[in-house]
Amino acid sequence: MLQLVDFETRIHAFFETYMDIKNNETNSNANLNLAYEYTKIVLEAKVKILDTLDSRMGMFLGFGGVLLKFGLDAPSELPSEQTLKTTFIALTVLSVCTNASGLLAKGTGNAVKPKKLMTDKYYNEENPRVKAFLINTWAELVEELEEMGKTKSIYLNSAITLLALAVIMLGTISIIEIYF
Numbered sequence: 041m042l043q044l045v046d047f048e049t050r051i052h053a054f055f056e057t058y059m060d061i062k063n064n065e066t067n068s069n070a071n072l073n074l075a076y077e078y079t080k081i082v083l084e085a086k087v088k089i090l091d092t093l094d095s096r097m098g099m100f101l102g103f104g105g106v107l108l109k110f111g112l113d114a115p116s117e118l119p120s121e122q123t124l125k126t127t128f129i130a131l132t133v134l135s136v137c138t139n140a141s142g143l144l145a146k147g148t149g150n151a152v153k154p155k156k157l158m159t160d161k162y163y164n165e166e167n168p169r170v171k172a173f174l175i176n177t178w179a180e181l182v183e184e185l186e187e188m189g190k191t192k193s194i195y196l197n198s199a200i201t202l203l204a205l206a207v208i209m210l211g212t213i214s215i216i217e218i219y220f
Contacts, residue, residue, distance in 0.1 A: 050081055069168065076171050079178045086185035093192040094143060100199055101139040107206060108132045114213050118220060121213050128209035135202035142195030148184045152177045 111129050116122045152174060156162065162170055 072168050072171055072175075075175050079175050079182070083178050083182055083185070086182055086189065089189050090185060090192065093189060093196060097139045097142050097192065097196050097199070100196065100203065101136060101143070104132055104136040104139065104199070104203055107203065107210075108136070111206070111210060114210060115217050116213075118216065121216055124209050124213045124216070128206050128213065131202045131206035131209065135199045135206065138195050138199040138202065142192050142199070146188060148181060148188075151181055 108129065111125060111132055114121075114125050114128070116125045157170065162173070
């Protein structure tokens with residue numbers, strides 16, 4: 041929620057700045073500056089979202105490892121306890137593997153390398169053309185980051201669901217141990 045508020049505040053401040061710029065520039069330059077700044081803000085927000093997802097996945101990965109230790113120590117004297125323990129361990133291992141898969145590095149191909157901007161082709165180009173090039177490249181990068189975010193969210197939600205089921209199994213083992 042904090043990220044959304046921060047993003048909204050930055051967008052509001054950006055549009056106020058845009059109105060100041062628009063009063064001092066031609067309409068096309070003002071629109072280009074608006075698109076440039078807006079795309080930059082959206083790109084930064086997408087990167088921040090991916091960082092947050094990675095942090096949460098790392099946390100649940102560690103939690104799954106700790107939970108696995110508890111499961112290995114759970115009693116398994118009765119056949120029902122053995123079945124539940126096996127299911128618990130399988131769910132926990134699946135959760136850990138799901139989180140690990142979501143954390144694997146995936147490259148993006150649409151980032152403009154600063155060195156490319158220093159080549160004669162872009163260095164000697166007019167500023168609005170270079171800005172438009174950057175906007176187009178960033179827009180493609182934003183789409184890639186959105187896809188990565190969706191994929192990571194699916195991995196994270198699946199891992200959390202698996203861990204929740206595993207905890208239910210562990211709780212059931214504890215109930216059986218108490219009453220039987």
